[in-house]
Amino acid sequence: MTRIGDANDKATSIQSLENAFKAKSLVAVIAGDGHPLYPIEAPHPYAILDFFHITYIWKEKQIPKGGSQDAGEVSVWRVRFEKANLNKPSWWKPGYIPNPAAVKTREQTCMKCNKSSKEIFTVGWFCLKNFCDDYFIFPGQQKVDVKGLEYSSEFLQERTPFTEPIPSLTPQMPDGKELHGTEMASRRGFVCPLCGSCNRRIHWNFLVCENKKCTFVRQAPMKAYPKDALRSENEDCIKKCHARRLRHRPNHLHATILNSNHLRNSEVLSLGGFTVSMFYLPDKSGKIIGGFALLASTPGINSRPGGPDELFRELEAQDIGLRRNPAAVAGHKLEGLTRHFQQNFGARYKFGVAVQSKGFDEAPATILCALYRLIWAKQAVTSAARRYIGALNQDAFDGDLKKITESKNFNELLALGYMENDSINYHDDGESELGPVVAALSLGSPSLMRFRPKRKSEFVLPTQGLKHKPVYKDVLEVPMMHGDMMVMFGTQVQRLYEHAVEPLGKRRFALTARYIDPAKMVVKADKKDADIKGAIPERARQFEYDGF
Numbered sequence: 001m002t003r004i005g006d007a008n009d010k011a012t013s014i015q016s017l018e019n020a021f022k023a024k025s026l027v028a029v030i031a032g033d034g035h036p037l038y039p040i041e042a043p044h045p046y047a048i049l050d051f052f053h054i055t056y057i058w059k060e061k062q063i064p065k066g067g068s069q070d071a072g073e074v075s076v077w078r079v080r081f082e083k084a085n086l087n088k089p090s091w092w093k094p095g096y097i098p099n100p101a102a103v104k105t106r107e108q109t110c111m112k113c114n115k116s117s118k119e120i121f122t123v124g125w126f127c128l129k130n131f132c133d134d135y136f137i138f139p140g141q142q143k144v145d146v147k148g149l150e151y152s153s154e155f156l157q158e159r160t161p162f163t164e165p166i167p168s169l170t171p172q173m174p175d176g177k178e179l180h181g182t183e184m185a186s187r188r189g190f191v192c193p194l195c196g197s198c199n200r201r202i203h204w205n206f207l208v209c210e211n212k213k214c215t216f217v218r219q220a221p222m223k224a225y226p227k228d229a230l231r232s233e234n235e236d237c238i239k240k241c242h243a244r245r246l247r248h249r250p251n252h253l254h255a256t257i258l259n260s261n262h263l264r265n266s267e268v269l270s271l272g273g274f275t276v277s278m279f280y281l282p283d284k285s286g287k288i289i290g291g292f293a294l295l296a297s298t299p300g301i302n303s304r305p306g307g308p309d310e311l312f313r314e315l316e317a318q319d320i321g322l323r324r325n326p327a328a329v330a331g332h333k334l335e336g337l338t339r340h341f342q343q344n345f346g347a348r349y350k351f352g353v354a355v356q357s358k359g360f361d362e363a364p365a366t367i368l369c370a371l372y373r374l375i376w377a378k379q380a381v382t383s384a385a386r387r388y389i390g391a392l393n394q395d396a397f398d399g400d401l402k403k404i405t406e407s408k409n410f411n412e413l414l415a416l417g418y419m420e421n422d423s424i425n426y427h428d429d430g431e432s433e434l435g436p437v438v439a440a441l442s443l444g445s446p447s448l449m450r451f452r453p454k455r456k457s458e459f460v461l462p463t464q465g466l467k468h469k470p471v472y473k474d475v476l477e478v479p480m481m482h483g484d485m486m487v488m489f490g491t492q493v494q495r496l497y498e499h500a501v502e503p504l505g506k507r508r509f510a511l512t513a514r515y516i517d518p519a520k521m522v523v524k525a526d527k528k529d530a531d532i533k534g535a536i537p538e539r540a541r542q543f544e545y546d547g548f
């Protein structure tokens with residue numbers, strides 16, 4: 001890459017550095033291992049140097065690397081960082097201790113702009129203010145020859161004392177005593193107390209140093225999430241959703257219908273002990289292609305033995321293997337992890353992220369108990385949907401929809417853990433080997449689930465004045481409270497809609513069950529693996545659920 005024009009003065013990066021310079025702020029400097037001026041071999045892909053302060057910012061002319069002088073000069077920003085604590089040895093330059101008072105660069109005021117500039121080059125002084133007519137011109141009106149400019153030794157050796165207090169660069173390890181384990185301070189990364197490496201919070205129940213040469217591991221068991229914290233999160237969620245529902249018509253019992261034109265078909269019914277809100281989702285021609293059901297739980301259901309209260313308390317006390325997995329540029333030094341923590345049970349569910357999987361025979365009772373609740377929910381919701389569409393004209397729904405009740409039992413369950421501020425962005429559950437029904441049980445903190453049509457759905461709705469407007473915004477927003485379940489049905493729903501989940505609290509589990517068709521798996525070994533891992537063990541029968 002060769003720079004062909006002057007650097008932008010308004011870029012946020014230079015503006016923030018200017019602000020830090022003016023405010024005399026401390027800046028923690030992190031160096032990547034690709035830097036050609038590293039005086040030692042870089043110990044990590046990214047290494048934290050120290051706290052620095054900015055002591056000079058100027059714009060400098062140069063001939064772009066790889067270009068010739070004829071190609072023209074360009075101006076680039078330069079920022080001088082000096083280490084804040086000059087008495088502390090620098091690990092990247094062993095043995096070097098600078099003398100703060102040794103040298104001072106000469107400064108001179110420009111006759112043209114009346115601003116002072118440092119004499120930073122060996123060739124002598126000239127104005128360094130890029131807005132000045134005399135910028136890069138010696139006082140005698142002679143242009144500075146940009147080729148071969150060298151910084152003066154005074155400028156290189158100058159040191160500016162930093163007189164404000166310098167805090168520690170190392171944040172404190174999350175304190176197991178005061179925290180319950182899923183708040184921001186716990187979910188953030190940590191600095192290894194053994195080797196000093198910076199680490200990401202990868203595992204739900206323990207901390208491990210990512211430096212392969214280090215052995216640091218520390219258990220981080222969750223404390224029981226306080227009941228009153230859950231209560232107040234629930235109250236806040238109910239208030240927030242209630243206020244939003246009132247702003248939209250029709251005012252639905254549980255959900256916010258953001259586009260009533262779009263969601264014309266909905267009903268509320270009772271299934272088992274649950275109040276169930278059914279929303280039937282259309283394609284662009286208005287035909288129902290499937291739907292979404294929210295099964296709202298009750299305190300009675302939640303507190304039954306083996307019910308959501310017990311499941312939540314068991315999940316927070318156990319280590320079921322939840323971890324964050326590489327989501328972006330896996331294996332690269334810029335690798336990004338999923339926001340939420342995952343563990344796959346049963347057949348392996350392959351989506352954008354590779355998640356570790358355990359067979360149902362290895363699954364704890366909690367998972368199998370949740371699985372049977374979801375199997376019940378699937379059966380109850382799809383039967384109700386079949387009744388609803390059965391009463392409609394044949395051309396009001398997609399023909400394939402009748403098959404949903406015949407779809408196979410779930411053979412997979414993905415457990416997700418969300419800490420404070422974790423979320424899952426818009427996506428579909430539409431991988432080709434997936435069955436048409438997906439069901440989830442929500443435990444702990446409340447959350448908001450949102451649905452919107454995808455661009456490819458080509459939805460257009462007539463709006464006022466008969467102009468037609470595409471719809472890609474949320475059409476439905478549903479709170480999922482502790483103990484609630486949701487069911488999505490219809491393959492086309494996943495093709496034309498996407499959903500996102502935003503937890504509104506600090507500890508939530510979502511257990512989502514699917515059917516993954518081994519016959520559609522390309523690799524033979526995967527099919528066998530799915531058959532074995534997805535078989536529900538006999539001992540799980542005791543968890544069969546009746547809807548109450």
Ligand SMILES: O=C(O)CCC(=O)C(=O)O
Pocket residue numbers: 414416424429440442499501510512
């Ligand atoms: O967190 C949830 O309730 C559901 C998450 C989800 O959409 C998924 O697992 O695909």
Ligand SMILES: [Fe+2]
Pocket residue numbers: 427428429499
């Ligand atoms: Fe999903």
